[in-house]
Amino acid sequence: MTAIQIQGLAKAYGDVTAIDDLSLSVAEGELFGLLGPNGAGKTTTMKVLTGQLVPERGQVTVLGVDPVEESTAVRERVGILPEKESPPSFMTPREYFHFVGAVRGIDEATVDERIETWADRLAFSEKLDTMSTDLSRGQQQKLMIAGAFLHEPAVVVIDEPLANLDPIVQERVKRFLREYREAGNTLLITTHDVDVAAELCSRVGIMYGGELVADVRPSELSADERLLDVFLNRVDATGDRR
Amino acid sequence: MTDGRTRRIFVEMVREEWRMHSRLFRGGHFGLFPVLIGLLTAGTAWLLVTTGTDSRTLFAGLHALVFVFGLHTGSIGFVGRDTLQNLLGELTLLVFSARTLPLSQSRLLGIFVLKDAVYYAGLFLLPIAFGTAIGTYGTAGVSAVAGGGLLLATTLTLTFVLGLGATIAALGLSRRGVPGLAALAVVAIAVGVALTGGIDVVAYTPYGVFLAQTPTRIAATMATITALLVVGAVTFDPSEPRSSRTVGPAFRRWCHRIGDPVSTKTLLDVHRSAGGFGKVVFSAAILFGVTAGLIDLAGQITGVSPSVGISFGAILGLSGFTTYNWLTQSDDVDAYLVHPLSVSAIFAAKFRAFLLLGPVVGLAFYALALLRRGGPVGEALVGAVLLVGVACYIFGTTVYLTGLSPNEFLFDTALFAVFGLAMTGPLVPVLVIGFALAPVSTTLLAALGAGGVALGLVGVGLYRRSLPKWERRYRRE
Numbered sequence: 172m173t174a175i176q177i178q179g180l181a182k183a184y185g186d187v188t189a190i191d192d193l194s195l196s197v198a199e200g201e202l203f204g205l206l207g208p209n210g211a212g213k214t215t216t217m218k219v220l221t222g223q224l225v226p227e228r229g230q231v232t233v234l235g236v237d238p239v240e241e242s243t244a245v246r247e248r249v250g251i252l253p254e255k256e257s258p259p260s261f262m263t264p265r266e267y268f269h270f271v272g273a274v275r276g277i278d279e280a281t282v283d284e285r286i287e288t289w290a291d292r293l294a295f296s297e298k299l300d301t302m303s304t305d306l307s308r309g310q311q312q313k314l315m316i317a318g319a320f321l322h323e324p325a326v327v328v329i330d331e332p333l334a335n336l337d338p339i340v341q342e343r344v345k346r347f348l349r350e351y352r353e354a355g356n357t358l359l360i361t362t363h364d365v366d367v368a369a370e371l372c373s374r375v376g377i378m379y380g381g382e383l384v385a386d387v388r389p390s391e392l393s394a395d396e397r398l399l400d401v402f403l404n405r406v407d408a409t410g411d412r413r
Numbered sequence: 414m415t416d417g418r419t420r421r422i423f424v425e426m427v428r429e430e431w432r433m434h435s436r437l438f439r440g441g442h443f444g445l446f447p448v449l450i451g452l453l454t455a456g457t458a459w460l461l462v463t464t465g466t467d468s469r470t471l472f473a474g475l476h477a478l479v480f481v482f483g484l485h486t487g488s489i490g491f492v493g494r495d496t497l498q499n500l501l502g503e504l505t506l507l508v509f510s511a512r513t514l515p516l517s518q519s520r521l522l523g524i525f526v527l528k529d530a531v532y533y534a535g536l537f538l539l540p541i542a543f544g545t546a547i548g549t550y551g552t553a554g555v556s557a558v559a560g561g562g563l564l565l566a567t568t569l570t571l572t573f574v575l576g577l578g579a580t581i582a583a584l585g586l587s588r589r590g591v592p593g594l595a596a597l598a599v600v601a602i603a604v605g606v607a608l609t610g611g612i613d614v615v616a617y618t619p620y621g622v623f624l625a626q627t628p629t630r631i632a633a634t635m636a637t638i639t640a641l642l643v644v645g646a647v648t649f650d651p652s653e654p655r656s657s658r659t660v661g662p663a664f665r666r667w668c669h670r671i672g673d674p675v676s677t678k679t680l681l682d683v684h685r686s687a688g689g690f691g692k693v694v695f696s697a698a699i700l701f702g703v704t705a706g707l708i709d710l711a712g713q714i715t716g717v718s719p720s721v722g723i724s725f726g727a728i729l730g731l732s733g734f735t736t737y738n739w740l741t742q743s744d745d746v747d748a749y750l751v752h753p754l755s756v757s758a759i760f761a762a763k764f765r766a767f768l769l770l771g772p773v774v775g776l777a778f779y780a781l782a783l784l785r786r787g788g789p790v791g792e793a794l795v796g797a798v799l800l801v802g803v804a805c806y807i808f809g810t811t812v813y814l815t816g817l818s819p820n821e822f823l824f825d826t827a828l829f830a831v832f833g834l835a836m837t838g839p840l841v842p843v844l845v846i847g848f849a850l851a852p853v854s855t856t857l858l859a860a861l862g863a864g865g866v867a868l869g870l871v872g873v874g875l876y877r878r879s880l881p882k883w884e885r886r887y888r889r890e
Binding site (some may be wrong): 184223225242246247251259260262265266274279300301302 | 657658659660662663664665668674675677678681682684685743747748750752753754755888889890
C-alpha cells in the first residue's frame with residue numbers, strides 16, 4: 172500500500188522555483204529520507220505534504236487524503252516535526268503536550284501516560300515544568316519530537332530529526348525511529364546529513380534544485396559504493412546539466 | 414571617549430534599530446511612515462482647531478501620548494525580550510553586549526537612550542511636531558510654524574526621553590530588591606502627594622516648558638530627566654541573565670473553563686509574557702487617563718461638561734487594538750499549521766480570547782469612570798454598547814487588514830492610512846457628539862446605540878469575510 176504519493180509537483184516562491192515536477196511514492200512501513208543540500212526543496216515538499224502550503228501544480232495524497240483540499244484531515248493523521256519551529260515560548264513541556272492532546276482530541280489520561288514515556292525516553296523529566304523559552308535548543312527539539320508522535324500517527328514527516336541533539340539522545344531517537352517503522356508506520360525525514368540518511372533510511376530520494384535526481388536503497392549499494400558518492404555525483408551531474 | 418567607539422556604537426545601534434524595524438515591518442513601506450505621520454497630524458490638528466478644539470487641549474494630549482510612547486519604547490528593548498525573540502528568533506541587541514565586549518554597561522545604556530531619542534525624534538516626533546505646527550499655526554506664517562514646530566519638537570523629544578528614562582529607572586530599581594522597591598515606592602508616593610496637594614507637577618515637565626520657557630521650569634525638567642537617566646544607568650543591567658522559570662501546569666485548568674485550546678494558549682501567552690495581564694490593564698488605563706484629562710480640559714475651556722458615557726465608551730473601545738496586539742504577539746502561523754487546525758479555527762480562537770479579555774477590561778474601566786463621574790443612565794448604557802461595538806469593529810478591521818500581524822500597522826504606511834480612515838470615519842462623529850453635544854438627546858442616543866451595534870456587526874462581518882483571504886495567503890507563502 173502507498174502511504175505517500177506525489178505526482179508532477181511544482182511550487183515556486185515568486186521567481187524562485189522550489190519544487191520542479193517532483194514525483195515519488197513512499198510505501199507503508201518505509202523510512203524514506205529526502206536528502207539534499209540547503210535550498211533543494213525538501214522543506215517545501217514536506218509543507219505541501221502536510222497541507223501547510225498549496226502547490227502550483229501536481230497531485231499529492233497522504234494515506235489517500237489530498238492535503239491541498241483537506242489539509243486539516245491530513246494533519247489529523249500525520250505527525251509533523253518542522254525544523255525551525257520551537258514549542259510555544261510561554262508553555263511548559265507538560266502544558267505543550269496537554270495543548271497538543273486537546274487539539275488532537277486525545278483523552279487526558281492517555282496524554283499523561285505518553286508524557287511520562289517520552290520524558291523518560293528522551294531524558295527531560297526534570298524539565299517538564301520549565302517554561303519552553305528557557306529551555307536549550309536541544310531540549311526544545313526533544314519536546315517537538317515528542318509532540319509529533321504524541322498521537323501515535325501512522326505517518327510522520329520530520330524535518331532534520333537530529334538537529335541540536337547530543338550524541339546520546341541522537342542514538343535514542345534513531346533507535347526509536349527504527350522501532351516505529353518496524354511497527355508498520357511510515358516515516359519521511361528530510362536531512363542534509365548523508366550519514367544520517369545512510370544509517371536510518373530504507374530508501375533515500377536525493378533532491379537538488381527542486382528535482383528528485385536519484386532514488387536509492389542504501390542496503391542495495393555495493394560494498395565499494397557509498398551514499399555520499401552517489402549524492403555528490405548526482406548533484407554534480409544535475410548542476411552540469413543546468 | 415576619544416577613541417571614536419561611542420560614535421561607532423551609536424551608528425551601529427541606529428542601523429540595528431532600522432534593520433529590526435525593516436524586518437519587523439517589511440522594509441519599504443516603513444520608510445514612508447514619517448511622511449504619512451506628518452500629513453495626518455497636520456490634517457488632524459487643522460480639523461480639530463477649525464472645529465473649535467482649544468489648541469492647549471491638542472498640545473497637552475500630544476505630550477501625554479509621547480510620554481506613553483517613551484514609557485513603552487523603554488520597555489521594548491528590555492522587558493519585551495521574549496516578544497522580540499518570538500518575532501525575530503534568537504535576538505542579541507548591541508545594548509546587551511557589555512558581557513562580551515570591553516564596554517561599560519553605563520556607556521552602552523547612555524548610547525542606547527541617545528540612539529532612541531535621535532531615532533524616534535527624527536522618524537516620528539519631528540513629523541508630528543511640524544505637522545501639528547502647520548495645522549495649528551499655518552495661517553500665522555512660516556516663522557510661526559518654524560518657531561512653534563521647533564519648540565514642540567524639542568519638548569516632545571524631552572517628553573519621550575522622560576518616559577524612556579522613567580521606564581529604565583523603574584525597571585532598574587525594581588530589580589534591586591527591597592531597597593530598590595522602597596525607593597520606587599517613595600518616588601511614587603511623593604508624586605502622588607504632590608499631585609493631590611495641588612502642586613503643579615506638570616509645570617516642571619517638558620510640557621511645562623512648552624507652555625512657558627522660564628529658567629526654573631527648564632532647570633527642573635532637565636534635572637528630572639538627568640536624575641532618571643543616572644538612576645537607570647546605576648541600577649539597570651539589561652544583560653543580567655534570566656533565571657530558568659518553572660511554573661505549575663495551568664493549561665488544562667484554564668482550557669476546561671475557556672473551552673478552546675488555542676484561546677487558552679493565547680491567554681496563557683499574554684499572562685506569562687513580560688508584563689502579564691497588567692499590560693492590557695495598563696493600555697486601558699492610559700486611555701482612561703487620557704479621556705479623563707480631555708473631558709476635564711474640554712469642560713474647563715468650553716464650560717460644557719462632555720458626556721461621560723459616550724466619551725469614555727467610545728475611547729475605551731479603542732483599547733481593542735492594543736489588546737489584539739497582545740493576543741497575537743507570540744503568534745507564528747506556521748507553528749499552528751503543524752496541528753490539525755484550520756486558519757479559520759485559529760482566528761475563531763483569537764476572537765474568543767479577545768472577547769474574554771478586551772471588552773471585559775474596557776468595561777471595568779468604564780464602570781470606574783461612571784462610578785467616579787456619574788452621568789445619565791441612558792448615556793451610560795449606550796456608552797457600554799459603544800465600547801463593545803468599537804472594540805469588535807477594531808478587531809474586525811485589524812484582522813481584515815493584517816491577519817495575525819497587527820504590528821504591521823505601526824509602520825506600514827498604506828495599511829496605517831486605510832486603518833486611520835476606517836477608524837476616523839465612524840468615531841469622529843461619535844466623539845463630537847460626546848464632547849460637544851452633551852447632554853445627549855434621546856434621538857441621538859438611540860442613533861448612537863444603533864451605531865454601536867452596527868459597528869460591532871461590521872467588525873464581526875469583516876473578520877469573517879477576511880478568513881478565505883488569510884487561508885489562501887498563509888498557505889501560499
